[in-house]
Amino acid sequence: MLIDQETCIRCGECVFTCTLDAIYQNDDTVAIDREKCVECGNCLRVTECPTGALQQDELAWPRIVRKYFSDNQFKWPEGMRYTTGYGRGTEECKTNDRTGKFRYGQVGVVVELGRPNTGTYLYNAEKIIQTLMKAGAEMGEKSPMTALIGDREKGLLREDIRGERVLSCIVEAKIRLENLENTLNLLKEASNEIDTVFSLGLVTRMINGFESPIEPIISKMGLQVRPNSKINLGLGKPLCND
Amino acid sequence: MTHSAHRLATEEELQKDYVLFVRPAKGFDDVDEETVSKTLAKTRELADIAYQHGPVNIGRTGANCTAQGEAFETIMCKKKLNGFMSVFTEKQRFKSVLKEFKEKDAGYSVVASGLTEEVFEVCREVGLTPHTVLYSLGVWGKTELLPETDYLKITTLCGHSMVPPKTIRHFVEKIRKGEISIEEAANKIAKPCPCGIFNPARTVEVLKKLSELD
Numbered sequence: 001m002l003i004d005q006e007t008c009i010r011c012g013e014c015v016f017t018c019t020l021d022a023i024y025q026n027d028d029t030v031a032i033d034r035e036k037c038v039e040c041g042n043c044l045r046v047t048e049c050p051t052g053a054l055q056q057d058e059l060a061w062p063r064i065v066r067k068y069f070s071d072n073q074f075k076w077p078e079g080m081r082y083t084t085g086y087g088r089g090t091e092e093c094k095t096n097d098r099t100g101k102f103r104y105g106q107v108g109v110v111v112e113l114g115r116p117n118t119g120t121y122l123y124n125a126e127k128i129i130q131t132l133m134k135a136g137a138e139m140g141e142k143s144p145m146t147a148l149i150g151d152r153e154k155g156l157l158r159e160d161i162r163g164e165r166v167l168s169c170i171v172e173a174k175i176r177l178e179n180l181e182n183t184l185n186l187l188k189e190a191s192n193e194i195d196t197v198f199s200l201g202l203v204t205r206m207i208n209g210f211e212s213p214i215e216p217i218i219s220k221m222g223l224q225v226r227p228n229s230k231i232n233l234g235l236g237k238p239l240c241n242d
Numbered sequence: 243m244t245h246s247a248h249r250l251a252t253e254e255e256l257q258k259d260y261v262l263f264v265r266p267a268k269g270f271d272d273v274d275e276e277t278v279s280k281t282l283a284k285t286r287e288l289a290d291i292a293y294q295h296g297p298v299n300i301g302r303t304g305a306n307c308t309a310q311g312e313a314f315e316t317i318m319c320k321k322k323l324n325g326f327m328s329v330f331t332e333k334q335r336f337k338s339v340l341k342e343f344k345e346k347d348a349g350y351s352v353v354a355s356g357l358t359e360e361v362f363e364v365c366r367e368v369g370l371t372p373h374t375v376l377y378s379l380g381v382w383g384k385t386e387l388l389p390e391t392d393y394l395k396i397t398t399l400c401g402h403s404m405v406p407p408k409t410i411r412h413f414v415e416k417i418r419k420g421e422i423s424i425e426e427a428a429n430k431i432a433k434p435c436p437c438g439i440f441n442p443a444r445t446v447e448v449l450k451k452l453s454e455l456d
Contacts, residue, residue, distance in 0.1 A: 016412035017434075019404060042404050042434050072402035072437070073304065082268070086303055087402065095267035095351040097373040110376065115245065116398050117407055118387045167403050187382065197383040199248045201376045209371035210362055218379070226378040228256050230247035230355045233340070233365065234373035236267070237349030 001032050001043060001056060008053035017046040019070075019167055020119045038119055038167045039067035041074065062160045065122070068144070070167035082142040088112070089170035090143050093203045093232050100240035107175050107214055108203030109137060109183060113196060114168035120196040122148075123162045125169050128198070130155040131190040132173045135183040140172030180217050201230075209234070245401050246355035246439060247378045250394045253357060259441050260336040261355040262297075264288045264325040271350070272323050284348045286318055289326045291342045295335045297328040301438020309432050309442045317438075325350070327401075327438040333360060341368045395448045396431065399441050404434035410452070417453040424449045 003014070003023075012025045022036035023043060044054055059067055067074050069088055075081065082090055092110055093102065102108045111128050114120030125145055132139070133155045139146045150158035175183050180202075187200065202225075204214045218225060246261050264285060266272070271281040293300055293314050301307020305320040307327075318326075330336040336354075343352055354361050358375070365372055381388065388394065389407040397405050413427040422430070428445040 016408045017406065018408065019406045021406075021408060040404065042406070046409075046434055072404060091265065091268065093374040093376045094263065094265045094353050095270075097351055098267050098270055102374060108376070112245065112248075115403055116248070116250075116381065116394055117389055117403065118384070184379075191382040194383050197381050197385055197387060199245065199381050200379040201247055202379060203374060203376045205374055206372050209365070209373075212375060212377070214377070218377075223379060225358075226248070226380060227253050227357050227359070228247065228249060228251075228259075228355065229358045229361075229378060230353060230376040231358070231361050231365075231372050232374040233352045233354060234371050235343060235347075235349070236351040236373075237347075239373070 097236035307438035
């Protein structure tokens with residue numbers, strides 16, 4: 001994003017629309033901190049800029065990666081449109097009753113970095129990818145983040161995108177239930193080594209609909225799940241029973 | 243929309259926040275023209291059921307939502323294979339929708355976000371067996387960077403994090419100065435979230451509290 005200084009009248013109407021405080025105003029100017037800006041486009045959609053000074057400039061690789069992750073109305077390029085073509089993650093548990101992505105004995109690990117409201121550099125995602133690989137996790141296929149891994153042996157992201165900043169990004173993986181405790185311990189360590197936050201979600205198949213196989217492990221570790229969750233109601237057909 | 247499991251609020255507040263998604267599956271419901279056509283028709287039938295039970299918001303990614311003032315008909319006219327999202331503030335309405343979805347037996351994945359035990363109770367009552375759950379273990383890492391809890395109660399209502407704390411502060415100031423009503427402010431705050439997952443009614447409650455604080 002950019003603000004054309006020739007036409008900007010410094011009304012400041014865009015300042016409060018920025019998702020990560022990248023737009024600033026002082027006595028002489030209203031401008032965008034390009035390093036902080038994640039190209040989410042929120043300012044352009046929400047602000048009624050009276051002079052059209054607020055503009056989306058043409059983005060090239062690797063900066064455009066910011067927009068793919070951050071702008072929920074900007075489609076990923078062909079070849080990376082894994083679900084709807086928008087957004088940061090996959091269908092995770094949403095369609096699991098039909099796709100069978102997560103089965104009994106498996107746990108989905110969904111780490112959304114930069115969320116809520118902090119943003120993240122992609123190098124933090126690399127740290128989480130390496131941590132999950134160390135825990136023996138299988139990285140989520142058909143996920144934008146997995147697609148940007150350059151070195152699958154070492155869990156390194158493509159070098160050209162590591163320094164890009166995004167509103168949030170989701171690292172998805174699958175582990176065996178017996179590795180859950182170790183995985184959570186490793187994630188705890190990793191959480192001290194990143195310069196942002198992440199929201200952590202765990203996906204599990206339910207036993208007889210209402211019994212969670214992961215809860216005893218989480219409780220034993222002294223961790224707590226939040227009282228709210230996201231529940232696939234099992235209405236899909238044909239139903240995956242595995 | 244992974245984030246609907248992480249909506250932050252007290253248990254009391256969450257009793258007025260039930261999110262319902264209908265989601266066709268990639269590789270299943272888009273394989274040929276006939277399947278696509280059937281998927282669109284069935285999605286519409288399910289959306290009609292949800293709409294009849296008075297959601298506080300209903301919409302689709304890329305097609306806008308009722309909380310933005312868009313007409314339901316206009317939203318559903320767009321041929322999109324991404325299903326729809328809706329929000330209910332009353333458990334009874336939410337239950338009625340699920341009961342009808344079960345009777346309809348359309349075969350598409352349906353996902354509910356809300357208080358786990360409350361949703362489970364509704365499932366038992368209408369005869370549904372939850373298949374998979376995404377549990378939230380909260381926020382890890384540099385949590386000192388987070389905005390205050392009351393702001394998070396609003397920002398986490400958007401599935402893509404498009405509602406900034408700064409926008410909320412801006413409108414809280416306007417409410418305090420008497421320049422805008424709380425309801426108008428809630429609608430303005432919802433503007434960056436067009437997918438139908440934002441709960442404007444819960445936003446009003448949080449804004450009431452924030453605008454009373456010094």
